Amino acid sequence: MSVLIDENTRLAVAGITGREGSFHTLNNRSYGTNVVGGVTPGKGGQDVEGIPVFDDWAQAMASSQPNTAMIFVPPRFAADAILEAARAGVELVIAITEGIPAHDELRVYNTLAQDHPGTRLIGPNCPGILSPGKANVGIIPASFFKQGNVGVVSRSGTLTYQIGNEIAQAGFGCSSIVGIGGDPVPGSSFVDIIELFQSDDQTELIVLSGEIGGSAEEEAAEFIAESVSKPVVAYIAGFTAPAGKQMGHAGAIVSGSSGTAQAKAKALEERGVPVGRTPTEVAEIAIGILGGAPAHSS
Amino acid sequence: MDLLEYQGKQLFARHGLEVSPGKAVTNVEDAVAAANEIGYPVVVKAQVLIGGRGKAGGVKLAADEAQARQHASDILGLDIKGHLVRTVWIEHASDIASEYYASVLLDRQAKAPLVMFSVEGGVDIEEVAEQTPEKLIRHHVDPLAGLSRAEAIQIATDGGADADVVEGVADALVALYEVWLAEDASLAEINPLIVTPERKVKALDSKISLDDNALYRHPENQDLSDRENEDPIERRAKEQGVQYVALDGDIGILGNGAGLVMSTLDVVAQAGGSPANFLDAGGGSDAAKVKQAVALILSNEAVKAVLFNIFGGITRCDEVANGLIAAFEEIKPSVPFVVRLDGTNDVQGREILQQAALPNVHSARTMNEAAEKVVALAKGHS
Numbered sequence: 001m002s003v004l005i006d007e008n009t010r011l012a013v014a015g016i017t018g019r020e021g022s023f024h025t026l027n028n029r030s031y032g033t034n035v036v037g038g039v040t041p042g043k044g045g046q047d048v049e050g051i052p053v054f055d056d057w058a059q060a061m062a063s064s065q066p067n068t069a070m071i072f073v074p075p076r077f078a079a080d081a082i083l084e085a086a087r088a089g090v091e092l093v094i095a096i097t098e099g100i101p102a103h104d105e106l107r108v109y110n111t112l113a114q115d116h117p118g119t120r121l122i123g124p125n126c127p128g129i130l131s132p133g134k135a136n137v138g139i140i141p142a143s144f145f146k147q148g149n150v151g152v153v154s155r156s157g158t159l160t161y162q163i164g165n166e167i168a169q170a171g172f173g174c175s176s177i178v179g180i181g182g183d184p185v186p187g188s189s190f191v192d193i194i195e196l197f198q199s200d201d202q203t204e205l206i207v208l209s210g211e212i213g214g215s216a217e218e219e220a221a222e223f224i225a226e227s228v229s230k231p232v233v234a235y236i237a238g239f240t241a242p243a244g245k246q247m248g249h250a251g252a253i254v255s256g257s258s259g260t261a262q263a264k265a266k267a268l269e270e271r272g273v274p275v276g277r278t279p280t281e282v283a284e285i286a287i288g289i290l291g292g293a294p295a296h297s298s
Numbered sequence: 299m300d301l302l303e304y305q306g307k308q309l310f311a312r313h314g315l316e317v318s319p320g321k322a323v324t325n326v327e328d329a330v331a332a333a334n335e336i337g338y339p340v341v342v343k344a345q346v347l348i349g350g351r352g353k354a355g356g357v358k359l360a361a362d363e364a365q366a367r368q369h370a371s372d373i374l375g376l377d378i379k380g381h382l383v384r385t386v387w388i389e390h391a392s393d394i395a396s397e398y399y400a401s402v403l404l405d406r407q408a409k410a411p412l413v414m415f416s417v418e419g420g421v422d423i424e425e426v427a428e429q430t431p432e433k434l435i436r437h438h439v440d441p442l443a444g445l446s447r448a449e450a451i452q453i454a455t456d457g458g459a460d461a462d463v464v465e466g467v468a469d470a471l472v473a474l475y476e477v478w479l480a481e482d483a484s485l486a487e488i489n490p491l492i493v494t495p496e497r498k499v500k501a502l503d504s505k506i507s508l509d510d511n512a513l514y515r516h517p518e519n520q521d522l523s524d525r526e527n528e529d530p531i532e533r534r535a536k537e538q539g540v541q542y543v544a545l546d547g548d549i550g551i552l553g554n555g556a557g558l559v560m561s562t563l564d565v566v567a568q569a570g571g572s573p574a575n576f577l578d579a580g581g582g583s584d585a586a587k588v589k590q591a592v593a594l595i596l597s598n599e600a601v602k603a604v605l606f607n608i609f610g611g612i613t614r615c616d617e618v619a620n621g622l623i624a625a626f627e628e629i630k631p632s633v634p635f636v637v638r639l640d641g642t643n644d645v646q647g648r649e650i651l652q653q654a655a656l657p658n659v660h661s662a663r664t665m666n667e668a669a670e671k672v673v674a675l676a677k678g679h680s
Contacts, residue, residue, distance in 0.1 A: 075511065101512035102404055103482050106441050109409050114442065127611075141611040141642060156557020161641060162609045162665070182556060184406050184484070211557055214406040237560035240545075240567045241576075244300075248541045248556025248578040250511055251406070256424065261564075278565050280666055 002131035002176040003151065003196040003203075004092060004122070005033075005068060009135045012037040012060045012090070014081040015072030022048050024072065024096075024139050031136040036064040039081075057088035070128070070137050071095040078124060079104035086112055086119040094137050095123035095187070102250065105185035112187070121187025125249065126179035127157035140177060148173020150286065151197035153190055154209035155182050155216075155249070159237060159279065163209060166283035172290060175202040182211070182249025190220035198228050205231050205290055207282065208273075210264055212238030213252045217264035225271035231289045234268045234275045235282040236261045299508045302345040304387040305522045306504025309481055310488075315473045316500040320389030329370035330363060332388040338362055339391040342369040346381035347524045349422075354378045359391055384526045392502060397490035398459065399423050399434075400471055401505075402445075402478040404485075411439045411478065413450075413471060415457040419490035433458075445475040466499035467491070481519065482512030531575075535594050540577065542594055547572025549676050550595035550604035550633075554579050554613045562607045565665055571673035574601045579613075588621025589628060596631055603676040605668055606637040608647075615639040615647030623654045634658040634675040638668035 011028065015021035016038025026049060029035045037052050037060045044055030054060040057069070069085035071078055071093060078097040085093050105124065112119055122129060128138010133147040140157070144165045150172055154160040157179055164177060178193045180186050190208055197203040206228070210217040217236065224232050239261040241247050243254040254260050265275045276282030301309070307317045321332035322345065333340045344356030351357050356378050360366040366388070376383045397420035405412040416434045418426045427434050435457040439445045450468035459467045470491060478486040487505040494500060513520055525533070535542030541556065545563070549571045553559035556578050563573045575598060579591050595604055608618050618639065637659060639647040648661060660675070662668035 076514065099511045101482055101515075102484060102509045103441075103479070103512065106404065106409065106411075110441050113409075139612055144641070154557070156555060156560075158553070158555025158609050158611060159557030159561055161611050162558055162561070165609070165641070184404065185409055209557070211560055216406075219407070235561075237557050237564060240563045240573060241560060242543075242545065245543050246510075247543060247560050247576055250509075252556060252560065277568060278666060279561060280664065 001200050001202045002134055003193070003200050004176060004178065005129050005131050005137050006134040009068050009137065010034055010036045010064070010066045011068045011070060011137055012039060012064060012066035013070045013072060014039045014085065016040060016048050016051065016053060017043050017046070018072060021072035025051065025070070028136050028138070031142050033135040033137060036066050057084045057090070061088040061090070067091050068137060069093045071097055071124070073097060075099040075101070079108050082108050082121060083111055086116040091119055093119060093121045093187070094126070094128050095121065096126060096128060096138055098125040100124050100183065102184045105183060109185050109187060122178065123181040123187060125183040126181030127160070129176060129178050130174075131176045132174050138179065140179070144168055145177065146173040149175060149202060149204040149290070150207060151175045151200065151203035151205070152177040152207045152209070153193040153197070154179055155211050155251070156209060156237065159209055159235070162279045163207060163235060163282050166280055167207070167286055170283065170287045172287065175200060182251050184214065184251040189216050191223045194220060194223060194228060194232070198230055203230065205233065205286055207286055208232055208234040210234065210236045211249070211252050212241050212247065212254050212261050213249075213259045215259070218267040221267040221271045221273060224273055232273050233282055233286045233289065234273050235279060236264045236275060299510050299513070299523045300347050301504070301506040301508065301522050302347065302385070302524055303343065303504050304345055306506040307501065309477055309506060310473070310501050310504055313473050313476045313480065315470060315477065316498060318389040318392055318500065320387055322385050322387050324374070324385050326367060326370045326374060329374070329386055329388055330367050333360060333366035334363060336388060336390050340366060340388050341391050342366065342373055343387045343389070344373050344376060344378060344383040345385040345387055346378050346383055346527065348379050348381045351378060356383060381527055392492060392500060393495050394492045395495050395497075396460065396493040398467065398493065399426070399489045400474055400491045401485065401487035401489070402475050405438065408438050410441055411475070413437045413439055413445060413453060413475065415453050415467070415471065417458045423489060439475070444479070445472055447472055460493065462497055463493050463499055466497070470499050470501070477506070481506070482509045482516060483507060484509055531594055531597055538590060540591060540594060541580070543576040544598070545573050545575055547574045548600050548602040549672055550574050550598065550601040551607070552577045552579055552591050552595060552604070553607040554609065558607065558609055562605065562665065562669070565669045566605065566673060569669040569673045571669065571676055574598055584617060585621035585624045588618060589625040592622070592625040592629055592631065596629065596633070601633060603633050603672050604631070604635045605672040606635060607665060607668060608639050608641070610639070610641030610643060614643045615641060616643040616650055619647040619650040622651070623656065626656050634660065636660045636662055636668050636672040636675065638662045638665060
């Protein structure tokens with residue numbers, strides 16, 4: 001198994017006719033993801049290399065029954081695109097778009113919770129999800145990863161590739177890699193995804209890659225201590241980040257004395273989660289726990 | 299984006315919060331003219347984005363023109379914890395019966411706006427929260443419904459506001475929530491929120507942070523913040539759309555992806571070095587982008603060595619290598635570079651760099667090796 005996306009994924013893409021949207025959609029399709037449609041208002045009836053384009057999500061749903069949406073539209077349209085996909089009944093919405101106003105994210109999060117509890121949002125401002133050998137939705141470079149037993153959840157894209165690649169070079173693969181994004185109000189948290197990995201048969205070890213800002217890592221630490229039996233290894237970026245400065249990601253900011261890397265690492269370590277000081281050390285700890293040689297190398 | 303006090307007060311006034319009339323000025327003559335126009339006594343307040351202005355001598359009461367002149371000339375040009383005072387705000391002095399505290403912020407954990415109120419205002423609110431948490435009312439608002447007046451009255455009552463100003467405080471809270479909502483703020487704070495002897499409720503100070511991602515729908519707010527005191531390289535980077543944060547070390551850093559760059563800063567610090575900046579070159583770093591980034595990093599004269607840490611995903615390492623060569627041709631850097639290329643097309647990228655044989659460019663295979671090399675070079679170069 002894997003989490004969230006696999007062979008049964010039926011993907012439709014908001015913003016499929018844009019430059020980035022079409023590039024990554026086709027990339028996902030060549031990986032093997034079943035792409036069943038795209039949505040661009042005003043371009044219904046067209047196609048992108050054989051993928052049908054619809055004017056709205058209701059039509060996409062009626063014609064192609066997507067169960068997964070990828071959002072690639074510009075920030076000012078993204079909130080409405082997410083909600084429209086949810087209204088049409090899509091169960092999983094993966095929002096790649098960076099730069100969505102935090103108040104829009106707040107409205108989206110609470111509207112989903114109240115009116116569409118059956119829809120799960122991943123992101124925004126995330127690289128998407130990859131379940132190696134099964135499906136790729138987003139912009140994660142799939143060539144570095146193969147199928148295996150490590151589940152990765154991260155607030156950062158390239159940092160995930162860095163850690164994942166070191167694990168892969170030691171011969172291990174991944175069940176799924178989930179980017180939850182670097183924004184202040186993400187649709188899914190570390191806790192949400194770790195809970196999925198805990199109940200996923202294929203996943204034997206979980207890597208959590210966090211960063212400064214907010215308290216999602218602290219909440220994950222508590223959840224892990226209470227409800228997770230699988231080993232978890234963590235990394236936190238931003239020990240040298242000055243307070244009050246946004247470090248690239250909208251959500252990566254130390255506010256006063258809260259949200260520091262020190263506090264997050266401490267919360268995790270106090271609950272028995274080892275925290276690597278460098279990405280390399282995270283990979284080494286993970287490999288050590290897995291036993292130095294790959295459990296299965298398919 | 300953080301606003302200066304007077305800018306925040308303009309936003310307050312826009313949404314019906316009571317503030318004292320005043321004027322922002324940048325020289326002593328204008329300060330005196332403003333004070334004469336407003337009428338004495340006035341308060342002369344340094345406009346900087348840092349707390350503790352009063353203790354640093356940045357807030358003074360003037361009873362007449364001579365005092366206004368004296369205070370304005372003392373405060374303009376004052377350095378408050380590294381922030382140079384270029385603007386003072388002159389406002390009519392308020393009589394104060396009580397000092398309260400009020401704020402609205404985005405609570406990331408609760409995924410909801412949090413309204414806070416206390417009758418212990420005028421002091422550091424983090425201290426109140428720590429020492430007497432029962433005196434700080436915390437109320438989460440349903441973001442889809444907004445803050446109702448009834449809720450606001452309850453908050454004011456629970457917080458212990460004087461009975462005759464409960465309604466006034468509630469009105470202020472509703473207006474503050476409106477500021478937070480309508481202006482796309484992450485924080486809107488009043489400390490102190492004062493009650494005058496005439497029992498009016500008024501904002502004596504302001505602290506507002508706006509969401510940069512929402513500025514496109516607030517063109518009137520684009521030019522706020524403390525432009526003059528911004529780091530000049532940060533300001534230039536922002537204009538060019540580059541994610542750059544100035545730090546106080548001597549090793550220039552470039553990477554792709556915010557998380558990887560943060561991690562690079564940490565690894566360099568662990569190797570005994572001190573990063574001069576955060577720079578995220580983002581995805582798809584073409585030659586023009588790389589050149590622009592190198593120019594930004596090197597415009598900081600403190601930089602003694604530069605680390606390029608690239609893990610190519612969408613970004614192709616050969617493209618970065620070509621960009622670096624182009625940048626070297628034009629900029630001709632005088633400090634050593636350490637380049638670590640890994641990921642998509644890394645072999646080609648390293649080959650291109652090797653063939654170009656750029657002066658003083660060192661390659662490294664891993665992030666840790668790259669950090670150690672650049673730290674050694676930065677130390678040797680000094």
